[in-house]
Amino acid sequence: MMMNMVTALNSALAIEMENDDSIAILGEDVGAVGGVFRVTEGLQERFGTDRVIDTPLSESLIAGMATGMAMAGMRPIAEMQFMGFSYPALNIIISHIARMRNRSRGSYTVPLVIRMPYGAGIKALEHHSESTESIYAQIPGLKVVIPSSPREAKGLLISSIRDPDPVIFLEPARNYRLFSEEVEEDAFTISLGESKMVQEGDDITIVGWGAMMPIIQEATHSVEEIGISCEVIDLRTISPMDSEAVIKSVIKTGRVIIVQEAPMTCGVASELIARISNKAFLSLEAPPERVTAPDITVPLPKGEKYYYINMEKIRDSIEKVISF
Amino acid sequence: MLLDDYNPLSGRMLTILDQDANLNEILMPQLDSAVVEKAFRTMVLSRVADDKAVILQRQGRMGTYPPNKGQEAASLGPAMTMGDRDWFVWGFRELAGLLWRGLPLEQYYLGWMGNEYGNHYDPDLRITPTSIPVASQYTYAVGLAYASRYQKENTVIFAFTGDGGTSEGDFHESLNAAGVFNLPIVFIVQNNQWAISLPRSEQTASDTIAQKAIAYGIRGIQVDGNDILAMYAASEEAAEVARNGGGPTLIEAYTYRLGNHTTSDDARRYRVEEEAKEWEARDPLNRMLKYVRSREILSEKKIESVWEWAKTLVEEAAHKAETTPPPSLDDVFRHTYESMTSNLKEQFDDMKKREESQ
Ligand SMILES: Cc1ncc(C[n+]2csc(CCOP(=O)(O)OP(=O)(O)O)c2C)c(N)n1
Ligand SMILES: [Mg+2]
Numbered sequence: 001m002m003m004n005m006v007t008a009l010n011s012a013l014a015i016e017m018e019n020d021d022s023i024a025i026l027g028e029d030v031g032a033v034g035g036v037f038r039v040t041e042g043l044q045e046r047f048g049t050d051r052v053i054d055t056p057l058s059e060s061l062i063a064g065m066a067t068g069m070a071m072a073g074m075r076p077i078a079e080m081q082f083m084g085f086s087y088p089a090l091n092i093i094i095s096h097i098a099r100m101r102n103r104s105r106g107s108y109t110v111p112l113v114i115r116m117p118y119g120a121g122i123k124a125l126e127h128h129s130e131s132t133e134s135i136y137a138q139i140p141g142l143k144v145v146i147p148s149s150p151r152e153a154k155g156l157l158i159s160s161i162r163d164p165d166p167v168i169f170l171e172p173a174r175n176y177r178l179f180s181e182e183v184e185e186d187a188f189t190i191s192l193g194e195s196k197m198v199q200e201g202d203d204i205t206i207v208g209w210g211a212m213m214p215i216i217q218e219a220t221h222s223v224e225e226i227g228i229s230c231e232v233i234d235l236r237t238i239s240p241m242d243s244e245a246v247i248k249s250v251i252k253t254g255r256v257i258i259v260q261e262a263p264m265t266c267g268v269a270s271e272l273i274a275r276i277s278n279k280a281f282l283s284l285e286a287p288p289e290r291v292t293a294p295d296i297t298v299p300l301p302k303g304e305k306y307y308y309i310n311m312e313k314i315r316d317s318i319e320k321v322i323s324f
Numbered sequence: 325m326l327l328d329d330y331n332p333l334s335g336r337m338l339t340i341l342d343q344d345a346n347l348n349e350i351l352m353p354q355l356d357s358a359v360v361e362k363a364f365r366t367m368v369l370s371r372v373a374d375d376k377a378v379i380l381q382r383q384g385r386m387g388t389y390p391p392n393k394g395q396e397a398a399s400l401g402p403a404m405t406m407g408d409r410d411w412f413v414w415g416f417r418e419l420a421g422l423l424w425r426g427l428p429l430e431q432y433y434l435g436w437m438g439n440e441y442g443n444h445y446d447p448d449l450r451i452t453p454t455s456i457p458v459a460s461q462y463t464y465a466v467g468l469a470y471a472s473r474y475q476k477e478n479t480v481i482f483a484f485t486g487d488g489g490t491s492e493g494d495f496h497e498s499l500n501a502a503g504v505f506n507l508p509i510v511f512i513v514q515n516n517q518w519a520i521s522l523p524r525s526e527q528t529a530s531d532t533i534a535q536k537a538i539a540y541g542i543r544g545i546q547v548d549g550n551d552i553l554a555m556y557a558a559s560e561e562a563a564e565v566a567r568n569g570g571g572p573t574l575i576e577a578y579t580y581r582l583g584n585h586t587t588s589d590d591a592r593r594y595r596v597e598e599e600a601k602e603w604e605a606r607d608p609l610n611r612m613l614k615y616v617r618s619r620e621i622l623s624e625k626k627i628e629s630v631w632e633w634a635k636t637l638v639e640e641a642a643h644k645a646e647t648t649p650p651p652s653l654d655d656v657f658r659h660t661y662e663s664m665t666s667n668l669k670e671q672f673d674d675m676k677k678r679e680e681s682q
Binding site for chain 1: 440441443444445446447452453455457460462463464465466467468469470471472474475493494497498500501504655659660661662665666667668
């Protein structure tokens with residue numbers, strides 16, 4: 001069935017809720033209106049107000065309430081309306097969700113999912129364009145998942161819901177309705193922590209995730225015309241990070257570019273390059289490159305062009321690394 | 325109903341056993357003498373264990389420790405009203421209640437000595453781990469209560485914080501949501517008049533903490549927190565209301581921190597010693613002792629033996645905790661995720677190799 005990312009996510013939620021009545025959704029405006037992006041549309045009608053809970057406007061409470069529900073044996077799926085509004089919940093996420101298992105040496109666990117739309121490129125107000133995934137990726141005890149397409153979104157969300165550990169599930173808002181693709185109607189899973197080989201190639205490895213994937217593919221198609229063969233990897237999960245697959249690829253191609261929507265410093269790309277340098281040092285034929293946003297606050301839409309990565313930036317970087 | 329008669333607008337604080345051990349016979353809860361005896365023993369055990377913890381810390385055998393002295397009744401009263409499947413959500417100063425609930429003292433010590441196994445509770449105890457970020461535990465208390473109702477468990481959640489905790493956003497978010505969802509929670513604020521060096525008067529401009537309940541549309545009551553009978557009676561009623569679908573209650577336990585904030589603190593730097601002296605006259609343990617004597621619940625000889633009993637238990641628990649082996653490399657890695665991620669496994673193997681080669 002053809003689905004866009006919103007309908008694919010909705011389908012994953014509905015299937016899982018149908019199969020497991022310990023699952024409940026909670027968040028701001030997730031009920032009657034189905035969330036501001038309509039990801040939970042129709043679910044309250046179908047599963048009731050007990051299982052699709054409109055909470056007060058209270059992010060810390062949403063995260064904490066989900067924590068308690070999970071400790072009591074439920075499988076909560078919390079929604080933060082936007083990543084930029086998840087920060088009031090950071091204390092609960094870092095101080096309790098991520099470490100309850102370790103703190104209690106396994107007496108209590110917190111199997112939950114916190115979904116949030118992230119990323120720029122949607123011409124939004126301030127705080128609606130954040131990509132601060134590396135904050136979450138640095139916290140031991142959390143898993144951080146970022147799908148790039150409708151099918152990936154469905155399979156990864158189902159895996160995240162079934163995972164025994166807390167998962168931060170970041171949905172690229174820009175890709176919500178960008179394109180549709182064929183997605184299985186039934187449940188299927190995509191393992192967390194496994195990257196996806198999007199395209200095999202010989203000359204250079206390009207790694208990305210989430211909203212960057214379609215842009216990367218535009219760039220790699222355009223350099224194919226000038227004879228550059230790119231290997232493209234979608235990381236899919238940034239914690240745990242499938243650096244093994246990337247390293248294997250870099251050993252083959254000798255060249256690598258990481259494309260990251262977020263600002264440069266201390267990002268996921270930095271970590272990946274550290275691992276590549278450590279494990280594939282002698283295979284490198286050029287310094288690893290990063291295409292990232294500059295270390296500035298996300299500009300409002302009128303200034304977004306200075307921030308947002310486009311295919312030209314990636315293409316230029318490919319040419320630079322190839323001609324090193 | 326006490327919760328009506330002593331509602332926050334009444335301007336009254338519930339006391340049943342006053343500081344001179346005068347008893348309000350009308351309001352007195354019905355308690356078997358066996359239960360009173362157990363409560364007395366628990367309070368003594370808590371006091372002796374607490375004093376011991378402070379000594380152990382001075383001797384370098386315990387980590388930073390927050391003394392409970394003077395606040396025993398405030399957590400014990402509510403604990404006594406809890407059902408087996410109810411949840412005890414604590415912060416960090418609720419020793420007497422935890423002991424009543426059945427937390428092994430050696431495990432409590434182990435935690436403050438700096439070992440996560442101190443939090444490895446038997447899940448059947450339904451005690452959540454220590455929560456150090458002040459008032460944050462109130463948010464998951466709401467989730468436990470939601471799950472309780474959803475799972476038709478008919479349990480009540482007892483959640484503790486301090487007067488300082490009432491200034492945190494999480495306090496507001498949790499009471500607000502508990503009110504909206506009409507959840508079975510008893511929120512207990514141990515108002516011990518201080519949050520480290522900040523006095524209660526500078527924590528909030530509210531006359532009482534109990535009155536904050538009004539704004540959330542829930543019940544509230546200010547209780548003499550050093551009066552075990554009043555704490556019991558108020559909690560019992562609040563729990564019953566909650567269990568019958570009547571929603572949450574905020575109980576302000578009006579008490580006093582007789583000791584330092586923690587063993588790293590020196591209260592003389594910010595409060596006059598006369599204040600603590602005054603409160604010593606209202607000590608919950610002395611008050612209970614007077615009650616036990618006046619009701620002849622225990623003979624003098626028996627009373628004396630309770631202290632001996634407590635000392636023996638405390639020594640045993642301290643010994644057990646001190647002789648518990650420190651965590652292994654495996655322990656500190658293994659509980660980060662259900663199973664180690666590949667990257668974590670690599671780091672673990674690396675350290676394991678180093679450890680084995682040393
Ligand atoms: C969120 C947070 N901020 C600061 C601290 C440091 N701290 C520990 S206890 C405390 C005071 C708490 O006062 P209160 O809630 O009245 O509890 P009490 O210590 O009196 O039992 C502070 C500031 C903390 N643990 N958590
Ligand atoms: Mg206090």
